Amino acid sequence: MNVAQAGEFGLISRVTARLHPGAATLLGPGDDAAVVAASDGRVVASTDVLVEGRHFRRDWSSAVDVGHRAAAANLADIVAMGAVPTSLLVALCAPPETDAGWAEDLAVGLSDEAAKVGASVVGGDMSASPTLTIAVTALGDLHGATPVLRSGAHAGDVLAIAGRLGYAAAGYTVLSRGFRSPKLLVEAYRRPEVPYAAGPAAANVGASAMIDISDGLIADLGHVATASRVGIDLRRAAFEVPPQMRDTANALGVDPYQWIFGGGDDHALAATFPEDLPLPKGWRRVGHVVKGAGVTVDGQPYQGVAGWEHFQ
Amino acid sequence: MNVAQAGEFGLISRVTARLHPGAATLLGPGDDAAVVAASDGRVVASTDVLVEGRHFRRDWSSAVDVGHRAAAANLADIVAMGAVPTSLLVALCAPPETDAGWAEDLAVGLSDEAAKVGASVVGGDMSASPTLTIAVTALGDLHGATPVLRSGAHAGDVLAIAGRLGYAAAGYTVLSRGFRSPKLLVEAYRRPEVPYAAGPAAANVGASAMIDISDGLIADLGHVATASRVGIDLRRAAFEVPPQMRDTANALGVDPYQWIFGGGDDHALAATFPEDLPLPKGWRRVGHVVKGAGVTVDGQPYQGVAGWEHFQ
Numbered sequence: 001m002n003v004a005q006a007g008e009f010g011l012i013s014r015v016t017a018r019l020h021p022g023a024a025t026l027l028g029p030g031d032d033a034a035v036v037a038a039s040d041g042r043v044v045a046s047t048d049v050l051v052e053g054r055h056f057r058r059d060w061s062s063a064v065d066v067g068h069r070a071a072a073a074n075l076a077d078i079v080a081m082g083a084v085p086t087s088l089l090v091a092l093c094a095p096p097e098t099d100a101g102w103a104e105d106l107a108v109g110l111s112d113e114a115a116k117v118g119a120s121v122v123g124g125d126m127s128a129s130p131t132l133t134i135a136v137t138a139l140g141d142l143h144g145a146t147p148v149l150r151s152g153a154h155a156g157d158v159l160a161i162a163g164r165l166g167y168a169a170a171g172y173t174v175l176s177r178g179f180r181s182p183k184l185l186v187e188a189y190r191r192p193e194v195p196y197a198a199g200p201a202a203a204n205v206g207a208s209a210m211i212d213i214s215d216g217l218i219a220d221l222g223h224v225a226t227a228s229r230v231g232i233d234l235r236r237a238a239f240e241v242p243p244q245m246r247d248t249a250n251a252l253g254v255d256p257y258q259w260i261f262g263g264g265d266d267h268a269l270a271a272t273f274p275e276d277l278p279l280p281k282g283w284r285r286v287g288h289v290v291k292g293a294g295v296t297v298d299g300q301p302y303q304g305v306a307g308w309e310h311f312q
Numbered sequence: 313m314n315v316a317q318a319g320e321f322g323l324i325s326r327v328t329a330r331l332h333p334g335a336a337t338l339l340g341p342g343d344d345a346a347v348v349a350a351s352d353g354r355v356v357a358s359t360d361v362l363v364e365g366r367h368f369r370r371d372w373s374s375a376v377d378v379g380h381r382a383a384a385a386n387l388a389d390i391v392a393m394g395a396v397p398t399s400l401l402v403a404l405c406a407p408p409e410t411d412a413g414w415a416e417d418l419a420v421g422l423s424d425e426a427a428k429v430g431a432s433v434v435g436g437d438m439s440a441s442p443t444l445t446i447a448v449t450a451l452g453d454l455h456g457a458t459p460v461l462r463s464g465a466h467a468g469d470v471l472a473i474a475g476r477l478g479y480a481a482a483g484y485t486v487l488s489r490g491f492r493s494p495k496l497l498v499e500a501y502r503r504p505e506v507p508y509a510a511g512p513a514a515a516n517v518g519a520s521a522m523i524d525i526s527d528g529l530i531a532d533l534g535h536v537a538t539a540s541r542v543g544i545d546l547r548r549a550a551f552e553v554p555p556q557m558r559d560t561a562n563a564l565g566v567d568p569y570q571w572i573f574g575g576g577d578d579h580a581l582a583a584t585f586p587e588d589l590p591l592p593k594g595w596r597r598v599g600h601v602v603k604g605a606g607v608t609v610d611g612q613p614y615q616g617v618a619g620w621e622h623f624q
Contacts (some may be wrong), residue, residue: 030539032388033392035393040353045347045449078345125361260372
């Protein structure tokens with residue numbers, strides 16, 4: 001059965017049957033709008049859109065994979081503010097001939113990824129479209145914490161990273177060269193492992209700035225440097241190239257630091273901390289904040305690709 | 313300049329320059345996520361997506377018009393719960409050759425429509441796509457009110473309507489026949505006049521059920537009837553056909569009740585009220601809730617088109 005045969009309302013009921021309400025869900029799918037707890041009187045909200053052929057390919061990723069990645073990209077933005085995600089809203093645009101099972105599997109991936117942080121899919125919309133498109137909005141709860149912005153870094157702060165870097169970009173390169181292994185890298189591209197707990201943990205100890213690495217480490221740290229009016233210097237030796245990534249880079253003739261410094265799809269977190277703070281669990285020191293502007297590596301300008309823009 | 317030349321970050325800064333923060337905006341665009349007030353510890357959230365060629369046509373509506381309508385469709389869902397809208401998040405997918413000014417004008421329309429209820433655009437995302445697509449999420453604040461669901465109607469309740477019915481559908485028919493007038497109807501299609509204040513007003517006096525009319529009056533009342541396990545009977549004489557609509561219907565050989573009972577793009581509100589309640593401002597009585605199931609007109613099954621599904 002395709003989505004046109006299932007019909008909008010039929011498809012919605014098939015999809016919502018796959019969802020599990022989270023603790024913050026006061027009213028889930030089925031009415032004009034959902035109602036979600038926002039315990040401290042504020043809600044954190046972010047939107048990300050995934051377009052087929054640009055952000056995912058159906059021959060590279062299953063529908064469940066795409067659901068995991070669409071959820072992860074949005075949930076990462078919420079934890080990067082220091083908040084705990086509560087819910088997702090999902091708009092799905094699909095060609096009429098799309099298999100209804102694809103939409104159901106997408107819901108499973110979205111729901112399962114959200115469940116990792118206790119969140120759930122609370123609402124959405126569906127439409128026919130020539131282009132398969134998934135727009136996700138994530139909501140979160142700061143639980144009294146001060147949101148950690150991009151603009152709070154100070155010269156002298158420590159720069160730290162939580163999560164993996166370069167794995168998803170390496171997986172993307174592997175897939176784009178027509179390979180399906182190593183599985184570690186390909187799976188990292190299909191389903192990023194976001195260090196969700198590290199975001200609220202950083203906020204709780206007093207991180208001065210934080211960002212989700214979605215465009216590429218150098219590019220995203222550039223946003224922090226600009227917003228905070230500081231420079232950021234990375235220590236190259238702090239970025240270890242894992243063995244499978246090194247082997248793959250050698251086999252494909254690629255500099256692995258291009259993946260580590262320029263790839264964004266792992267949704268790692270970067271944060272700055274006042275020098276005297278012990279780093280919370282999951283964070284590792286990789287550089288420091290300096291007076292000046294821009295991002296450098298061992299004090300030198302970075303020469304590789306910093307990240308990528310859309311509309312190119 | 314087209315959106316590819318402006319680049320994602322250039323376009324975002326051009327667009328955000330057109331936005332005005334609302335009273336509930338604690339942190340607006342520019343970070344990983346926005347922070348919005350949710351004063352009573354709950355947030356109401358809804359998502360609607362508009363796809364070019366399906367929900368709008370660039371030769372029928374300006375970018376400002378499309379912005380107004382995209383915002384209105386979402387804001388209507390929030391007020392239909394009895395909540396006051398606080399903010400919008402917008403994901404825009406556009407072909408690279410789209411004029412950057414079109415995206416800026418879209419932002420103006422979204423922002424101006426949101427400002428009617430004191431809300432604002434607090435965040436978003438942009439991507440290249442072959443299909444021009446706008447996914448909007450609206451957030452709202454119940455200010456302590458109990459959300460008004462579709463499922464609360466009881467036999468004996470009064471059915472009332474706020475806002476216009478059939479105007480936008482008539483405008484759509486006019487445009488689809490190649491005409492550009494009467495202006496009243498065409499403008500109603502381009503920029504719906506949503507009775508925003510009527511939603512929270514209905515919640516405050518104790519409406520038992522409420523819904524935004526987005527698919528068509530009969531179809532949407534059918535959702536209320538199903539969710540509430542009741543029947544709903546409309547009094548046809550309560551629906552006046554305005555003179556310009558009647559003239560247009562005659563000229564085009566259309567039954568105007570097809571627009572009034574089957575058209576949804578005006579985003580009127582329908583609500584049920586306990587019999588003894590005086591209706592708040594903006595509401596007019598058009599029928600009542602009965603034991604049974606389904607929607608009838610003067611006690612008879614409705615024979616026309618009830619509304620429309622997507623994926624057809």
